[in-house]
Amino acid sequence: MLRLDRINAFYGDSHVLHDVSLEVQEGRLLALLGRNGAGKTTCISSIVGFLPPRSGEVSLAGAPIARLSPERICRAGIGLVPQGRRIFPTLTVRENLDVAARPARADAQRRWDRDAVCTMFPRLRERQGQLAGTLSGGEQQMLAIGRALMTNPRVLLLDEPSEGLAPRVVHEVAEALAELKRQLCIVLVEQNLGVALGLADDVVLLNTGRVVFAGDAAEFKARQGELSAHLGVE
Template structure:
């Protein structure tokens, strides 16, 4: 039976004096993939920043398996079991593929949480194994995204946050990313921020939809699709 793993409850966040998240509440259940949708500027990446501690909420709570995260440092949050695949990949270009993975390797996780190894990542992404001694900055955009996903997994997370993993990728690579997400969600709970609605609908179990920093829908993928015509104006896509 699915249980709540990650939860935001009435989260409010600010950039300076600008109020950007307004009482945001949604939850990720164990063993599920939640697609966090919305047009540009809706607050999706800000939610990710609030979860990982880059932008601590001024009000409300963020919990992982019942443990409060909102007053923890980003390092503490990572060790607690929240992994991040950031927007723009942010790999270390002057390090090799292997070094990028090794630098992210977490300590032995607590009982019940999977420990990811370079061998696991190479099995998911064989091209990374072929390029393990190559400088990451010389990889193609798709290969850099594979590396960013692998690096996020190497932290041994309970929850993996993925911010726009299909951004700037060719359609064939987007399909490969979709296939990887479908396989990964059998192993780990995922929050996926994604502008590519087709990809999101292919892999999502649940959906939270934001507009101007507020949740305007939260439910299952099927419930979202039943109301998609009504909600289309919040998406900013055709």
């Protein structure tokens, strides 16, 4: 569903992604791992068009998208839950969801609208009229995920969704992602290794903008001891 083929990305003259390739199949979750500064968020930015790759290709369901604008990439079927949530604090929960609404594809397995999002995250239904900036951190994360789902994406990208959340809320978010991966292709950037490996079907590990491991989660777990140096953990 999503494929990166030897992409190279730069910030000015600084070469930050070096021939990065990965594939994500429909109905699977790929955990994109690496220590801080490894290039994970840059990779997400290259997929969504914030930092178009200087060379290489990004394709969605076989169609090239690397040279499209972020808006057209979103409309093609890429949904983003950014690091830090970035909800609209002065809009209500309902308005945050409605502003992102896009029609579903005719062949979509599930159609996401406000009712479907609130069924997945019941607390959002209770707070539809509440200003988003007054929500708890966990509720804001649920809203950020719900807002991305309102675009009816084919692929959902999540950048550090457990960051700053209490363990109970992290568990709730992980449960939601476990359900979502049966319906969507998901790329998860996550520093919480337990959460990431608990959800992942496949793993790509980056170090200084290069892929140092790509394979299924079981193989990664079997080699975790030797690969831990690339994560900055023992």
